[in-house]
Amino acid sequence: METQVSNGPSGTSLPNGPVISTNGxxxxxxxxxxxxxxxxxxxxxxxxxxxxxxxxxxxxxxxxxxxxxxxxxxxxxxxxxxxxxxxxxxxxxxxxxxxxxxxxxxxRPSSASIRDANLYVSGLPKTMSQKDMEQLFSQYGRIITSRILVDQVTAGISRGVGFIRFDKRNEAEEAIKGLNGQKPLGAAEPITVKFANNPSQKTGQALLTQLYQTAARRYTGPLHHQTQRFSMIPSLGKGPDPNNSSKPILDNLLNASYGIKSSPTLFPRFSPITIDSMTSLAGVNLTGPTGAGWCIFVYNLSPEADESVLWQLFGPFGAVTNVKVIRDFTTNKCKGFGFVTMTNYDEAAMAIASLNGYRLGDRVLQVSFKTSKQHKA
DNA sequence: TCATATT
Structure with missing residues (x-):
């Protein structure tokens, strides 16, 4: 990182404290x-x-x-x-x-020079990959992120448009000068390179659409997302990453924490019966939404389990507001269970239906709504 | 003619 440069060469490291540079x-x-x-x-x-x-x-x-x-x-x-x-x-x-x-x-250290360094590129050959595009643009500077938009229905066909974010705005400016209107070697048509729209300057229509979609998600629940949500489950830890870059999640975590790979084949398949029986069962002694959301009981966690495991497991199903691993006071090891709070009932129900019986490492999880202990007279 | 990366 070039961060030392901006703070000067003579930063002072204080014991157990932040590094203070000579300019304060x-x-x-x-x-x-x-x-x-x-x-x-x-x-x-x-x-x-x-x-x-x-x-x-x-x-x-x-x-x-x-x-x-x-x-x-x-x-x-x-x-x-x-x-x-x-x-x-x-x-x-x-x-x-x-x-x-x-x-x-x-x-990166905040500075005016790294703002507005984002380019919108159109007219790209459909055969051009993200790597190809980066290669084309990398001669003008350090690329922070890049993306080629793909068609949703034909799953993965390039739409011929993309984004390139440079480290510095002047690098982006040079790329526009050098590449706008140029044909990439072998391409039939020239590409267009310009600064991308700012996220804040969205049209009123787009804002309304976004607000509507947010509201729809909140109130109608994830029913029409089921296929999408569930398709994620076997891919916990693998599968293509829609957003770029990142690496496998759960398998990575499992390998790191337990040295064991999860078995997707053991994962319970989606079944409306499972959901219904689970839901009605849960309805018997359900405490209801406690405070901010629905509290979920997770049993059979390993002694090494930590909060990030719970985020990994439940995050994909919907809004998670809090997770907690219960630990032994003296050893600080997990006592075998934890809690997860989710905002929306149907997302919580979906998570429970999917994760109850899930094999995490060499253990089979038991997942349910937290029951009330007080009214068990 | 555009998904979101600098407080």
């Missing part, structure tokens, strides 16, 4: 993370809960549109300890939350 600014290059591709409906509290499960947070912020208040889908987390920042990248990068796969990486 703190060097947070080892503690400050940027988190991208967050679900639209994730709140600041959920964001903090997720990243707070790793270690003590100095500060964190979910970035929202100044006008509409809508989440812009990214945020920042600054840890107290650089080791926790590293741990957050290793355990949470690539985490699947609802339809997204989040990305966790070190934040």
């Amino acid at each position: 600014s703190t060097d947070d290059s080892k503690t400050n993370l940027i988190v991208n591709y967050l679900p639209q409906n994730m709140t600041q509290e959920e964001f903090k809960s997720l990243f707070g499960s790793i270690g003590e947070i100095e500060s964190c912020k979910l970035v929202r549109d100044k006008i509409t208040g809508q989440s812009l889908g990214y945020g920042f987390v600054n840890y107290v300890d650089p080791n926790d920042a590293d741990k957050a990248i290793n355990t949470l990068n690539g985490l699947k939350l609802q339809t997204k796969t989040i990305k966790v990486s070190y934040a």
Whole structure:
């Protein structure tokens, strides 16, 4: 990272404290993370809960549109300890939350020169891959991220348009000068390269559409998402990543934590009967939504289990507001169970139906709504 | 003619 440069060569490291540079600014290059591709409906509290499960947070912020208040889908987390920042990248990068796969990486030092460095490219040959496009643009500077949009129905055919984000705005400017109107070698048509629209300057129509979709998700539940949601399950930890970059999730975690690979074949298949029986069963002694949501009891976790495991397991099913692993006070090992709070009933029911009986490492999980112990007279 | 990456 070039972060040392901006803070000068003579930063001073204080014992157990932040690195203070000679100009008085703190060097947070080892503690400050940027988190991208967050679900639209994730709140600041959920964001903090997720990243707070790793270690003590100095500060964190979910970035929202100044006008509409809508989440812009990214945020920042600054840890107290650089080791926790590293741990957050290793355990949470690539985490699947609802339809997204989040990305966790070190934040570059904030500066005007890295803003508005995002390009929109159209007229690309349909055969051009993301790698091809990066190769074409990389001569103009360091590429932070790139994407080629693909057709939804024909699953994966390039639409011939994409995005390239450079590290610096001037690099993007040079790329426009050098590539706009040019034919990539062998291409029949020239490409168009221009600055991409800013997320804030969305049309009123697009905003309304987005608001409607958000509301529809919240109130009608995930019924028409079932296929999509369930198709994710066997791919927990593998399968193509719709968002880019990131690596396998659950299998990675399992390999790292337990040295065991989960068996997708043991995963219970979707069955309306399972859902119905589970739901009616749950209805008998259900406590109902306690406070912020529906509390789920997860049993047969390993002694090594931590909060990130619960995020991994439940995140893909919907809005998770909180997770907790119950530990022995003296050994700090998991006592074999934990709790997950989910906002929406049907998403919680879906998670339970799917994860009850799921083999995590060498254990079979028992997952259910938390029952009331008080009224068992 | 566009998914979201700099507080």
